[in-house]
Amino acid sequence: MRLDKFLKISRLIKRRTLAKEVADKGRITMNGLQAKASSNVKVGDVLAIQFGQKLVTVKIEMLQESTKKDDAANMFTIVKEERLGEKK
Known part of the structure; x- marks a missing residue:
């Protein structure tokens, strides 16, 4: 499954076109390497x-061609969330 389609179906990103833009701007890495929408x-x-000043790391648990809103959260597990650029 394409990365942009997974992001939309899992509801990590609302629209597939937005997922494509985010990937094309180099804001997504997959297994430590730069990822393309395709x-x-x-x-x-x-x-x-x-996402802006937040970095979210997720692990893909399952792939489905379509899913209901309630089942979308089961497609991935959030490994960690961290704020970027915070200085104290």
């Missing part, structure tokens, strides 16, 4: 997605 994802892959 990259193929598989179960067990680890994604790091930068």
Whole structure:
């Protein structure tokens, strides 16, 4: 399954076009490497997605072609969330 499609179906990102833009700007890494919107994802892959000043790392648990809102959260596990650029 394509990365942009996974992000939309899992509801990590609301729209597929937005998922494509985020990937094209280099804000997504997959297993430590820069990911493109067309990259193929598989179960067990680890994604790091930068949302503004927040970095969210998730592990893919399952892939489905379509899902209901309640089941979307089961497609991934959040490994960690961290704020970027915070200085004290």
